[in-house]
Amino acid sequence: MDTSPLSPGAHTVVVDGVAQRYHVAGKPAGYVAGNAAGNAAGETAGDSAGTGPVLLAHPGGPGISWEDLRMPEVEKHVTVVYVEPVGTGGSDRLPSHPHGYTRARYSQALDGLIDHLGVPAVHLLGHSHGGFVAQHYALTRPDRLAGVVLYDSAPVTGPEHFAEANARMEEFARRSAGNPGLDDVLDVWRSLGSLSDDEGMTRAVRGIVPAYMADFWGREEEFLPLLPSIHGTYISGLDERMVPDMVDDRDALGSISVPTLVVVGRHDVICGPRWAEELHRGIPGSRLVVLERSGHFGHIEEPAAFADAVAGFVTGTTAG
Missing domain, CATH: 3.40.50.1820 (Alpha/Beta hydrolase fold, catalytic domain)
Structure with missing residues (x-):
């Protein structure tokens, strides 16, 4: 071996x-x-x-x-x-x-x-x-x-990076208007700054995936099985x-x-x-x-x- x-x-x-x-x-x-x-x-x-x-x-x-x-x-x-x-x-x-x-x-x-x-x-x-x-x-x-x-x-x-991401998230929301899963994704996006434990981190990284892919809902059957394998550990970003x-x-x-x-x-x-x-x-x-x-x-x-x-x-x- x-x-x-x-x-x-x-x-x-x-x-x-x-x-x-x-x-x-x-x-x-x-x-x-x-x-x-x-x-x-x-x-x-x-x-x-x-x-x-x-x-x-x-x-x-x-x-x-x-x-x-x-x-x-x-x-x-x-x-x-x-x-x-x-x-x-x-x-x-x-x-x-x-x-x-x-x-x-x-x-x-x-x-x-x-x-x-x-x-x-x-x-x-x-x-x-x-x-x-x-x-x-x-x-x-x-x-x-x-x-x-x-x-x-x-x-x-920092602020410049967040502003760009927020603008692109708004573009995603406009493209996805009318999709029944959009509100859940936007709720996760708004919650990212309040994460404090591993369970919340895992829930958030799974929930944000539709916004992080070009066409998640158009390929949902292909991508949905990936979600249970995603896990997160809460790390603060502070030294x-x-x-x-x-x-x-x-x-x-x-x-x-x-x-x-x-x-x-x-x-x-x-x-x-x-x-x-x-x-x-x-x-x-x-x-x-x-x-x-x-x-x-x-x-x-x-x-x-x-x-x-x-x-x-x-x-x-x-x-x-």
């Missing part, structure tokens, strides 16, 4: 006394000492022959379950390491929980995970809030990355001193030196094209892919187009 850090399945690594879970799926990794390239991958979606570069996938939230980011089409081409961030799911909580989960803290956990994997340089994909983490990592630890994928991310949080962990990377984007792919859904409400275009303009040499029939979950809404963009980028920027 292969028990190497990149063998398929669930693993745990302890970083600075805090256990972090991660999950490996996809093509066997081909350039890590001690890892038998070509092993049959128990979680592989599709052909397991050959080897793949390593892509770390950091989910959003903060506090959203890693399963929601599962990308079977990407797994056909690369080894995907799904991070279960500290404070979420089966990973340990910090002593300051639900506070203290800053980008710096998540980056510290990524350092330990990358050390544990033994890969010289990985690709890092961050979705939504995970994109904020990935941006921070690319700015502070470029030597550890072969490339970064900023997926439905934004260069800034240990109870100060908000705000993001404003706009002035620093020009110093991102690693190959960068920016991916966004045309109909994304929370981290829409405005922010993707700003990231793309600010990051030298970056590539922008807009998924025209997606909202916030392009890996689910347009899996083939998403995989073409992400797997193509990862394999095209892998040395060797």
Whole structure:
């Protein structure tokens, strides 16, 4: 039985006394000492022959379950390491929980995970809030990355970001006028600032999904079964001193030196094209892919187009 850090399945690594879970799926990794390239991958979606570069996938939230980011089409081409961030799911909580989960803290956990994997340089994909983490990592630890994928991310949080999201939510409401589920979605949107526990977080992330997809109700039979798998952990967004962990990377984007792919859904409400275009303009040499029939979950809404963009980028920027 292969028990190497990149063998398929669930693993745990302890970083600075805090256990972090991660999950490996996809093509066997081909350039890590001690890892038998070509092993049959128990979680592989599709052909397991050959080897793949390593892509770390950091989910959003903060506090959203890693399963929601599962990308079977990407797994056909690369080894995907799904991070279960500290404070979420089966990973340990910090002593300051639900506070203290800053980008710096998540980056510290990524350092330990990358050390544990033994890969010289990985690709890092961050979705939504995970994109904020990935941006921070690319700015502070470029030597550890072969490339970064900023997926439905934004260069800034706070009032400006909220105003844009609120305007796009109003557009969604106009498009969805007359749908019997609209009022429930808008109630969830208005409640997001009052969340305080895991149960409420899970209820909210499930309830907001129709607004986060380009055509949820038109494809409801396809998407509805996904909802029970969505889980949330309440994380405050405050550091240990109870100060908000705000993001404003706009002035620093020009110093991102690693190959960068920016991916966004045309109909994304929370981290829409405005922010993707700003990231793309600010990051030298970056590539922008807009998924025209997606909202916030392009890996689910347009899996083939998403995989073409992400797997193509990862394999095209892998040395060797």
